[in-house]
Amino acid sequence: MRRRAWLVVLLVCAAIPRVADAHRSDEYLQATRISIESDRIAAEIILTPGAAVADNVFAGIDQDRNGEISAPEAAAYAEYVVKSLSLDIDGHLHPLILDTYSMASLADMRHGEGIIRLRASAKMPSAPAGRHRLTFANTHRSDIGVYLINALIPEDERIRITGQSRDLLQHEFKIDYVVSERESGFGLAAALPSILGLVLAAGFYAIARRFN
Numbered sequence: 001m002r003r004r005a006w007l008v009v010l011l012v013c014a015a016i017p018r019v020a021d022a023h024r025s026d027e028y029l030q031a032t033r034i035s036i037e038s039d040r041i042a043a044e045i046i047l048t049p050g051a052a053v054a055d056n057v058f059a060g061i062d063q064d065r066n067g068e069i070s071a072p073e074a075a076a077y078a079e080y081v082v083k084s085l086s087l088d089i090d091g092h093l094h095p096l097i098l099d100t101y102s103m104a105s106l107a108d109m110r111h112g113e114g115i116i117r118l119r120a121s122a123k124m125p126s127a128p129a130g131r132h133r134l135t136f137a138n139t140h141r142s143d144i145g146v147y148l149i150n151a152l153i154p155e156d157e158r159i160r161i162t163g164q165s166r167d168l169l170q171h172e173f174k175i176d177y178v179v180s181e182r183e184s185g186f187g188l189a190a191a192l193p194s195i196l197g198l199v200l201a202a203g204f205y206a207i208a209r210r211f212n
Contacts, residue, residue: 013088025112028057028141031148034125034133036177038156039126041087042134047137054145056111060141067106074103082120084140091131094122127179131162134175140169149173158182 027050035042049057061077063071078101099121104114108134136146147170151161154177163176 017044025052026144027146028053028137028144029148030140032136032150032173033136034134034136034149034173034175036151036154036159036175038159038179040121040123041094041096041134042099042119042121043085043087044119045081045085045117045138047081047118047140048112049109049114049116051110051112054112054114054146055104057141058106058109061103062106069105071105074101077103077116078118081118081140084138085120085121086135086137086139088135089124089127094124096120096122103189112172115135127159129179129181131178132177135172136175136179137172144154147171151175158200183195 003138029046029050031046035044058069059065061184063073063074063076065068069103078098082096082098085096087096099119101116101118103116106114108114112166138145138148138149149166149170151164151173152163158180159177160180161175163174165174166172
């Protein structure tokens with residue numbers, strides 16, 4: 001079962017780059033992968049400007065118009081993208097915080113190969129057992145943007161995705177998921193010290209009787 005789950009994850013991850021390679025030159029493809037954890041939601045966004053809109057996108061990053069992207073300009077643009085994202089869990093908004101980012105050069109963008117990659121996440125209290133709904137929206141550069149959003153299979157086996165839905169343009173993505181009750185701590189691993197203690201006690205008792 002776990003092998004099948006990882007196969008699905010790999011297929012989803014592989015699908016986004018293939019779509020990115022085939023997107024139209026006049027579009028700004030924005031592909032997002034959502035990861036659900038018990039106390040954290042992460043979003044990885046890969047933005048790929050088509051060659052025809054590369055200068056348009058680059059102009060929004062290169063604020064001093066010197067033809068290069070400085071570290072402050074890259075950071076400012078990454079933060080700007082994150083501010084265009086929204087995350088709602090069960091009717092409550094959770095701000096996404098930028099974690100990491102990388103920026104392509106103008107030359108790569110003009111060839112349709114420049115990728116901007118960023119990762120953002122939101123921490124929250126551990127999700128209680130039961131049903132939950134996550135709503136994610138991306139409105140960054142809606143004038144030229146096209147969007148893809150997918151959810152990764154959760155690594156936590158207590159979390160199970162039960163449904164997904166998207167609007168027509170994939171600006172908004174909804175995920176229904178269930179969190180199972182946490183297993184009781186009194187399993188074999190928890191009971192092992194007590195079992196070993198009883199075995200040792202029995203052994204010492206048997207030895208003592210032999211010498212009495």
